[in-house]
Amino acid sequence: xSTTDDEQRLAVARLDREVLWxxxxxxxxxxxxxxxxxxxxxxxxxxxxxxxxxxxxxxxxDLQRIPLTSKAExxxxxxxxxxxxxxxxxxxxxxxxxxQTSGTTGRPMRWVDTPESWxxxxxxxxxxxxxxxxxxDDRIFFAFSFGPFYGFWTAFDAxxxxxxxxxxxxGLSSAQRLALIDAVRPSVICCTPTYALRLAEVAAEDHGPxxxxxxxxxxxxxxxxxxxxxxxxxxxxxxxxxARVIDHHGLTEVGPVSFECWEAPGYLHLNEEEFLCExxxxxxxxxxxxxxxGELVITxxxxxxxxxxxxxxxxxxxxxxxPCICGRASARLRGGIQSRVDDMVTVRGVNIYPSxxxxxxRRFSDVAEFRALVSSGGALRTLSVEIxxxxxxxxxxxxxxxxxxxxxxxxxxxxxxxxxAAEPLPRFDMKARRFxxxxxxxx
Numbered sequence: 001x002s003t004t005d006d007e008q009r010l011a012v013a014r015l016d017r018e019v020l021w022x023x024x025x026x027x028x029x030x031x032x033x034x035x036x037x038x039x040x041x042x043x044x045x046x047x048x049x050x051x052x053x054x055x056x057x058x059x060x061x062d063l064q065r066i067p068l069t070s071k072a073e074x075x076x077x078x079x080x081x082x083x084x085x086x087x088x089x090x091x092x093x094x095x096x097x098x099x100q101t102s103g104t105t106g107r108p109m110r111w112v113d114t115p116e117s118w119x120x121x122x123x124x125x126x127x128x129x130x131x132x133x134x135x136x137d138d139r140i141f142f143a144f145s146f147g148p149f150y151g152f153w154t155a156f157d158a159x160x161x162x163x164x165x166x167x168x169x170x171g172l173s174s175a176q177r178l179a180l181i182d183a184v185r186p187s188v189i190c191c192t193p194t195y196a197l198r199l200a201e202v203a204a205e206d207h208g209p210x211x212x213x214x215x216x217x218x219x220x221x222x223x224x225x226x227x228x229x230x231x232x233x234x235x236x237x238x239x240x241x242x243a244r245v246i247d248h249h250g251l252t253e254v255g256p257v258s259f260e261c262w263e264a265p266g267y268l269h270l271n272e273e274e275f276l277c278e279x280x281x282x283x284x285x286x287x288x289x290x291x292x293x294g295e296l297v298i299t300x301x302x303x304x305x306x307x308x309x310x311x312x313x314x315x316x317x318x319x320x321x322x323p324c325i326c327g328r329a330s331a332r333l334r335g336g337i338q339s340r341v342d343d344m345v346t347v348r349g350v351n352i353y354p355s356x357x358x359x360x361x362r363r364f365s366d367v368a369e370f371r372a373l374v375s376s377g378g379a380l381r382t383l384s385v386e387i388x389x390x391x392x393x394x395x396x397x398x399x400x401x402x403x404x405x406x407x408x409x410x411x412x413x414x415x416x417x418x419x420x421a422a423e424p425l426p427r428f429d430m431k432a433r434r435f436x437x438x439x440x441x442x443x
Contacts, residue, residue, distance in 0.1 A: 017321060017329065021060070024276045027301040029057055034304050038089035041077055042309055045069070063276070068285060068297065069311045074253065075109055083110060090114060090305050099150035101252045102224075102431055111150065111252050117305040118154070120274070124256040125158035127271050131261040131326075132221055132246040134188050136163025141186035143177050143195060145429060146170030150252035151223055152190050164188075174202040174429075181215055189220045193227030193237060193245075194432040196220055200240035201368060201427075213242035223248040224431050226355045229266055229336025232362035247336050249315070254308045255300050258333060263326040268333040274301055277331065278310070279319045282341050293318050295341050296333075314341050316353075343435065345374050347383045350414045354435050357385065360411045366393035366400050369425040372435045384417040388425045 033053045035042045049065040051057070078085040084092060095112040102108065113121065134140070140159045144152050146168060159166040167184055169177045178199060181189075189196070203212040220243055222228040227237075228247030237245050249268055250256035257275055258268040270277050279294040280287055288294035296315045300308050316338040323329045339353035346352070354372065361370045369388045374381065387404055389397045397420040405418040426433075 017331075020272060020329070024272065024301065025057075025063075028063070028276055028299060031299070031301055031304065031307060031309070032057075035089050035307050035309070039307065040086040042087065042307060045309065063278075063299075063310070066310050068280075069309060071109065071253070071312070071314065075107055078110060084112065085110075088112070088306055095305065097153075098148065099153065099252055100148045102149060108148075109253060111306060113303075114305040117303045118157070120302050121154040121255050122158045122161055124250075124271055124274055125154050126162060127273075128155070128221065128246075128248050128256060128259040129158065129162055129164075131259045131269065132188075132219055133262050134162075134164065134219065134221070138188050139165040139167060139184060139186040140188040140190060141167045141169055141177075141181060141184070143169045143189060143191040143199065143429075149430065151250055151256070154256060155190050155221070174199055175206060178203050178206070178212075181217070185216050187216065187218050189217055189241075189243075191220070191222060192224040192428075192430055192432070193222045193230075193233055194225060194428050195430070196222060196237045196241065196245075197233070198427050198429070200237070204240075212240055215241075217241050217243045219244045219246055221246045221248055223250065226337045226339060227358065228260070229268065230355055230359045230362065231266070232359055234265070236362055236365070249333075249337055251298075251311075251313060253306075254298050254311055254313065255303055257296075257298060257313075260336070261324060261326040261328065264324050264332075266335060267320075267324065268336045269324065269328055270331045270333065272330045275299065276301060277319075279317060282316075290319055290321060291334075293338060315339075316341050345381060345383065345435075347381050347414060347416075350412065352383060352412060352414070356412060357408070358434070360407050361385070361387065361404060363407065364400065364404055366390050366396075367404065369427065370434060371421070371425050374435060374437045383414075384419065386419055386421040386425065388421045 032046060032051055036046050036053055037043055045067050048067055074085060094114050096115055097113040097118050099111050100108040142152050142156055156166050167186060169180060200212055220237060220241060222245060227233040228245055234245045247260040247268060249258045258270050260268055276299040278287060278297040280297050282295045293316055296313045296317045298308060298311050298313055318334040319331055320334050321331045324332060339355045343354050344351050357372050361367055366389055367387045368390045371386045373384045387401060389400055393400055401418045401420050405416060408416045
């Protein structure tokens with residue numbers, strides 16, 4: 001992106017919200033006109049909304065006429081129109097990049113990009129780096145597998161585009177990645193929050209408690225989980241690494257959506273130049289008042305080759321439009337991604353999200369890892385938590401479990417059984433799966 005492009009992007013981020021809406025809507029109509037007749041999937045949705053190329057749509061209500069798009073729809077579409085589905089707007093020969101979703105909540109979904117749509121993703125990631133104060137003078141280490149996961153591939157290409165030194169960390173063990181960090185001394189790390197903690201754990205076991213904090217890393221850009229915006233998780237990462245955490249959020253099927261700025265921890269700026277974002281009630285699909293929790297629904301405005309129009313992300317967020325102290329006027333998500341809409345479990349009448357459990361458990365430095373077990377016995381659902389103490393706390397594991405249970409009761413208003421794990425709990429390089437669901441068989 002040229003200096004002029006950078007200045008234009010920052011200018012858009014500072015626009016008055018009514019002017020911003022006009023800018024977004026102009027791009028949205030351009031997108032609708034482009035996909036109409038090219039993408040069978042979205043042509044059907046636009047037909048249902050009464051859209052025809054030519055006459056302008058100008059009201060916010062016009063957007064709400066377009067049916068929402070769900071992940072289940074896209075997965076079903078790929079099953080019927082295998083392997084790519086009917087969303088694409090160009091012949092498959094035009095596409096040069098393949099990625100897929102993680103499959104943590106079902107069958108992985110395939111996603112492809114043309115050189116143009118991939119470049120758009122890179123430009124979105126440049127906004128993440130800009131907010132994180134990452135420049136061409138930085139060396140960035142990518143501690144992930146370099147499999148078909150979308151997010152950090154675009155981050156890697158964006159790093160080279162801004163002139164930074166990009167170091168891949170795929171195909172390595174945690175110990176090998178730490179050795180590489182020691183050898184090349186990156187100033188920036190990109191990984192999931194869970195893996196940032198895992199690297200810290202391995203570093204402490206192999207080199208001592210302060211070794212990692214002395215490696216010279218100044219910022220970690222984390223994504224893939226809510227942990228980067230959970231204060232207790234964030235504090236543990238920053239303490240172990242002696243570095244600042246910057247949270248980021250995106251989806252394979254949508255793109256790099258939001259980012260935290262340096263000046264205001266705990267908020268994610270929406271990249272409203274490139275995305276039209278709505279926050280809707282998950283049940284009624286109507287807009288929720290600002291400051292109330294709702295589901296984030298996104299239209300990416302310039303990923304023409306593989307569009308996402310009114311896509312239900314499944315992310316529960318709280319939107320605020322008050323301008324940030326950093327100068328950006330783009331809407332922000334208070335507390336980042338609160339949770340996944342479909343991750344909520346109701347236990348004895350209390351709604352519980354995984355992020356709420358993590359926010360409490362991570363306050364205990366003597367807990368190395370944890371796992372929540374959700375089961376259903378008849379009409380009643382139960383929730384319990386297993387904890388793995390750090391080696392130094394093994395002798396006091398029963399006391400630690402009692403303390404965690406008391407904190408969960410105080411924080412959530414619910415009595416939750418907490419027990420020390422009988423064996424080491426799983427560790428994760430990518431997205432963690434700490435909630436285990438088991439339905440008990442009925443007689």
